[in-house]
Structure formats: structure tokens, C-alpha cells
Amino acid sequence: MAQTTQEATQAGALVLMFQLAGKAFAVDLGRVQQIIDYRTPTRTPRPPAYVEGVIEHRGCYLPVVSLRQRFGVTDEEPLHPAILLLTEVGPDPIVGLAVDQVLRVLSLPRDAVLAPPPRVFGIRAEFIRGVANAGGRPIVWLDVTKILASTEVITLLA
Amino acid sequence: MEARTLARQRTHGLTKARAAREQVLLFRVGGEVYGIGLHALWEVLLPEGVTGLPTPPYQVCTALAYRGRRLPLIRMSELFGILAERVPLTSRVLLIQAQGRPLGLLVDEVLEMIEVESAALAPVPALATLLRSEIFRGLFRRGERIILVVSEEGLGGLQEVGQFYGG
Numbered sequence: 001m002a003q004t005t006q007e008a009t010q011a012g013a014l015v016l017m018f019q020l021a022g023k024a025f026a027v028d029l030g031r032v033q034q035i036i037d038y039r040t041p042t043r044t045p046r047p048p049a050y051v052e053g054v055i056e057h058r059g060c061y062l063p064v065v066s067l068r069q070r071f072g073v074t075d076e077e078p079l080h081p082a083i084l085l086l087t088e089v090g091p092d093p094i095v096g097l098a099v100d101q102v103l104r105v106l107s108l109p110r111d112a113v114l115a116p117p118p119r120v121f122g123i124r125a126e127f128i129r130g131v132a133n134a135g136g137r138p139i140v141w142l143d144v145t146k147i148l149a150s151t152e153v154i155t156l157l158a
Numbered sequence: 159m160e161a162r163t164l165a166r167q168r169t170h171g172l173t174k175a176r177a178a179r180e181q182v183l184l185f186r187v188g189g190e191v192y193g194i195g196l197h198a199l200w201e202v203l204l205p206e207g208v209t210g211l212p213t214p215p216y217q218v219c220t221a222l223a224y225r226g227r228r229l230p231l232i233r234m235s236e237l238f239g240i241l242a243e244r245v246p247l248t249s250r251v252l253l254i255q256a257q258g259r260p261l262g263l264l265v266d267e268v269l270e271m272i273e274v275e276s277a278a279l280a281p282v283p284a285l286a287t288l289l290r291s292e293i294f295r296g297l298f299r300r301g302e303r304i305i306l307v308v309s310e311e312g313l314g315g316l317q318e319v320g321q322f323y324g325g
Contacts, residue, residue: 042304043190044286045238054286056299063285091284148285 012110015141016084017103017134021073021156023121024134025099026106026141031086033094035102038081055096057085064096070147071123071156090148097144106139108132113141122157126150182274182307185252185265188240191305192265193274194252195295198310200260202268203251219318222251222262229253230322231262232313237289242266256314259323263313274298274307282306 015026016035034057041053041064050070051063064083068074078100086095113130120128120140127150129141147154181196207223208231222231231251235242248267253260279296287294292312297304313319 044282044306045187045190045240046288047286048288051285054283054297054304056304061280061283061297061299061304063283065285095285 013108013113015106015108015139017106017139018082018084018099019078019101019103020067020071020099021075023156024103024137024139025067026108026132026139027084027086027097027144028129029105031089031144032084033087034085036083036085036096038083038098041096052098055083057096060094062094062096063090063092064098065090065148066098068098068100071154073156086144089144095148106132106134108141116140122155124152124154127154178277179273179275181271183252183271184269184305185250186248186267186269187234187238187265188242191269191303192234193272193305193307194254194263194310195307196271198254198256199252200255201253203253203262205245205249205251205264208245208251208262208264217318219316219322221322224253224260224262227260229260229262230319231264232316232319233264235264235266237293237316254310254313256310256319259314261310261314261319263308272300279307 014029016029016032017024017026041055043053050065052066054061054063080101082102083096083098086097089095112132116125116128116131118125120131127143127147129143132139182193183196183199184191184193218236220231222229246266250265250268252263278298282294282297295307295309297306
């Protein structure tokens, strides 16, 4: 997997860009199986702090992780929320990641991705695959697998 | 084909169809609906024999007085991490058989009995809950709602129940 990621970065990478609390983030496009409109999940008993519940999509039941809750975002609710169906990011075959708004697919050339500084918007570098620039706007390329596996409190700073 | 063979095949088919469906009792805990296989249910009781009601803080496992016996009772709202200020008037005790022993489940309301195709029960996603996976048999969709079905064996295997029985 590490080798594949390295190869992808060397050749440039395709990422899906989305918005959360007014900031631009990205995930590997290869992990995105589908994007669906946000729907309220059914709450589950004693969920992890950032899990909203479960939804059913085409016969598959999957947990929905709120990236807002994971990053401690409490400002007003988004107008166009979406759920990214991600594969191979957690213990379940598919995990839903609720974000504020999907922006676009972006091709990041190899030399456009920079190693992150120790913290970006309060997020430690361990949870970031790289940072890039799209039209003067910083994009934080997240390592969702590590974000879900960790119990560390992550607080998004303004 | 003989009529008798045909009839036998039809009967066999019906039995298989019946076996593939099971009856599930739906109950409410907090704002969500859960289910339990009807085969495990002995009786539905008013929560009169529950000790320590209605004063919080509650423990997950308490005692239920039942026909001169003292049985373990799981407060489902406590188990599920739902802050309940009081036991609602609609609450009931589901007396079930779990691991060969009686066990009471205090729920907020008994709703209805439905039939579910056994094949429709899907595993509960690992990320969905911090509770032990053995507590649930699976989940299924009913309309817009997803219903988690609890496992009587999993509930009977809870450490608190084992301690109640002196295990």
C-alpha cells in the first residue's frame, strides 16, 4: 500500500476536494466509491464520539463518521452536506464520511504536494498526507485511515 | 408426479419459508427502536418488581423480584448510554431466556411484533458502536428506520449478569 501511494504521488494523484468549516480538504479519489446526498443516520447505542450512526445504501449497512464532530466543528450546519462512501479506511468495508460540501476532483502533480508542517489548522502532520495549493487556496490532503484509527482529539482551528 | 409427493414438497417448501422468517418483538429505548427474537421471550411484565426505581443513578444490572425469586435485570437505557431522568410510564420488563437462565430487560416501551426474513439481518458495522459485538445479532431496515436486533445470548454473557449469578 505504501509503495502504491508513493507511486501515485510520484506520478501525481487524483483527489476529491471537499469543504469543511470553510476550509478545503481532500481524500484519495481511489478510496471514494460513491458520493451520496446527506441523510440522517439511525443513531446507534454507545457510538464512538464522532460516529453519527448507520445508514443503508443499496443493501449495505455502513457507519457514518461526521468529520465535523471528529474535528470538533460546532459552527452552523452546512447547506449542501454529502456523504463520501470510502473503502479501505476503517474496520468496515465501507465507511461514510459526512462533509459540508463536495467541491471537485483535482489532479495534483507530484511537485504540487508538499510535506505538511507540524500542524495545519490545528491538525497534526501525522493525519495529513500533504498540502497543496489550488488557485491560491490551501488544500489539506487527509489520511482518513489514520484519523479514524486514532482516538486523539483533533480540533480544527480557524 | 404423485399428488402425495407434490403435497409433501409444498409442505416442505412452506416449512422452509417459515424457517427463513422469524418473529421479532420491537421495543423502544430512548429515541430508537430495537428488536429481540420472540423465541427468547418468556413474558412481558410491568416494572413493579424492579429494585431501586425510580432513583438515578442507575446501574446497568440490577435485581428483579419475580415470583419469589431474584433475577438479574439489565436497564437497557444504561447499557446503551442513554441518559434517562426517570423510568417512563410505558416501560416494561422483557423476561427472556439467556444462556439457559432467566434475564430481565428493562425497556422504555414495547411496540409491536413483526416478521423478519432471517437473511435480511446484516452484521452491525464495527464502527457503529463501542459495545461488544456479541450483544447484537444484526440489523435490518424497516421503512426509513434501521433496527438493531439484540442477542439474548450476548446479553446473558455480559459481565454484570455473570457477577449477579456469582460467576
